[in-house]
Amino acid sequence: MQKLRYSVYLKSIYALMDCCIIIGVFVLFSWREGAFILPNTEDSLLYLGLFIILWMLIGAKTEIYDIPRNLTFTKLIERVISQLFIFLSVTYVLIKLGRYAYFVEDYLWILTSISVLILLSKSGIFLFLKLYRKQGLNQRNYMVLSENESITLLKDIINRREDYGYRYFEYQGSNNIDDIISYWKEKEIHTLFLPINHLYEKEEYNKILEKAYENKVEVALVPNNIYDQHFKYQFEYFDIQPVLTVQKLPLQKASNYLIKRIFDILVSVCVLVFVGSWLFPLLAFIIKRDSKGSVFFKQKRYGYLNREFDCYKFRTMRPNAEANSNTTKENDPRITKIGAFLRKTSLDELPQFINVLKGEMSVVGPRPHMLSVDDYYKQHIYKYSLRSKVKPGITGLAQIKGLRGDQDGEYLTMRKRIKADAFYVKNWSFSMDLVIVVKTFFLLVFGDKKAY
Numbered sequence: 001m002q003k004l005r006y007s008v009y010l011k012s013i014y015a016l017m018d019c020c021i022i023i024g025v026f027v028l029f030s031w032r033e034g035a036f037i038l039p040n041t042e043d044s045l046l047y048l049g050l051f052i053i054l055w056m057l058i059g060a061k062t063e064i065y066d067i068p069r070n071l072t073f074t075k076l077i078e079r080v081i082s083q084l085f086i087f088l089s090v091t092y093v094l095i096k097l098g099r100y101a102y103f104v105e106d107y108l109w110i111l112t113s114i115s116v117l118i119l120l121s122k123s124g125i126f127l128f129l130k131l132y133r134k135q136g137l138n139q140r141n142y143m144v145l146s147e148n149e150s151i152t153l154l155k156d157i158i159n160r161r162e163d164y165g166y167r168y169f170e171y172q173g174s175n176n177i178d179d180i181i182s183y184w185k186e187k188e189i190h191t192l193f194l195p196i197n198h199l200y201e202k203e204e205y206n207k208i209l210e211k212a213y214e215n216k217v218e219v220a221l222v223p224n225n226i227y228d229q230h231f232k233y234q235f236e237y238f239d240i241q242p243v244l245t246v247q248k249l250p251l252q253k254a255s256n257y258l259i260k261r262i263f264d265i266l267v268s269v270c271v272l273v274f275v276g277s278w279l280f281p282l283l284a285f286i287i288k289r290d291s292k293g294s295v296f297f298k299q300k301r302y303g304y305l306n307r308e309f310d311c312y313k314f315r316t317m318r319p320n321a322e323a324n325s326n327t328t329k330e331n332d333p334r335i336t337k338i339g340a341f342l343r344k345t346s347l348d349e350l351p352q353f354i355n356v357l358k359g360e361m362s363v364v365g366p367r368p369h370m371l372s373v374d375d376y377y378k379q380h381i382y383k384y385s386l387r388s389k390v391k392p393g394i395t396g397l398a399q400i401k402g403l404r405g406d407q408d409g410e411y412l413t414m415r416k417r418i419k420a421d422a423f424y425v426k427n428w429s430f431s432m433d434l435v436i437v438v439k440t441f442f443l444l445v446f447g448d449k450k451a452y
Helices: 007-030 041-062 073-098 101-134 149-160 177-187 202-214 254-290 337-345 352-358 371-378 384-389 410-427 430-446
Strands: 140-144 166-168 191-195 218-222 233-238 241-246 296-302 308-314 362-364 393-395
Touching (some): 041 073, 140 177, 149 191, 149 218, 177 202, 202 218, 308 352, 352 362, 384 410
Parallel strands (some): 140 166, 191 218
16 A cells, blocks of 8 residues: 555665675676686686575575564574575585685685675665664554554554654544545555454454455554463474474573573673672672671572572662562662662672573573562463573563663563563574673663663
């Protein structure tokens, strides 16, 4: 329904840019002393054509040209790295088998140049589009029908994420299909978000889907957040009878667990040796001078598979009887002067690298809550315990997305945190951990306004 002026050409532009980079690098390395030096022009052009065809075929597999508006930078980099790895491996084998001296000699430099330029171009285009859409350009018009809690949360996310490039139109007309179609045409609606648990009769619902297809309106079905059963499934067979079973979570695979554990050990050892060796004594001295009480604060938290462990922090409050029952509030009078600074900079969390080294926590994962908080929300938020399928972390996806404090009300904010935690558990990757660590570092350097 909505006229898309340039979006339809984006994939072709991306592909053309990649071809230009490959050809450009090839031409650059063929230029010697003011002239093209190729041992065999016909063979060289054949190899170049083969490289471009290979790149496109691999791109179809890695989905490098499939760039939806809600694509994360982490996922984009994962696809680009996968594309480059497969491409470099295949081309290396072809060059070795072909024994083409020119390519063998400059192979490393040629493919390194291609890799760097592809990464830079893809990242640049991605960030440009995000900024472009934040200015209110390249927008997609959308509307919803039959609102519920899931739709409300989705609208809130889209409203906050201006870089997605969606413009909301509120439909207040009747459920008559002709009125809905007229509204689509009037507002040039591109996307219709419709909850799976809608209030329409089956015949009426099917009519909406049919007319949306006829009028080129994309329909996106929104699952119920409360009963989110959207795990990935796989077929298993009992003799000839197929059975659908839930796929293993990424960190339930031994190889992924091992990678994450090695990363945790390396990071925690480096932090404790190179930072903790001098910063811990300094902070301990300041904390003792600031107020009476111990340097460290130890509190029971739920860890992997809801096993209790002692979580360590630098003490930021005066000793009080409510430490294990009442969560911290903004401008909490229990917080000491140095405690406020430690919380704002997250330096109070540094002792948790001891927990990481002991294997009780991870550098990245869902943040551990007080036992009373966990026990409460387990009863009120469906699949809250999914977060216990991985070790709790010092930082996490919810934290870098600013889901701290109670800016949207305590219950809604917690719902958003749990949704972010569930996404992390179901979609973990090592590159996601790296991105979260980098973003956390920038939050520490520039400050987190929502930390208190």
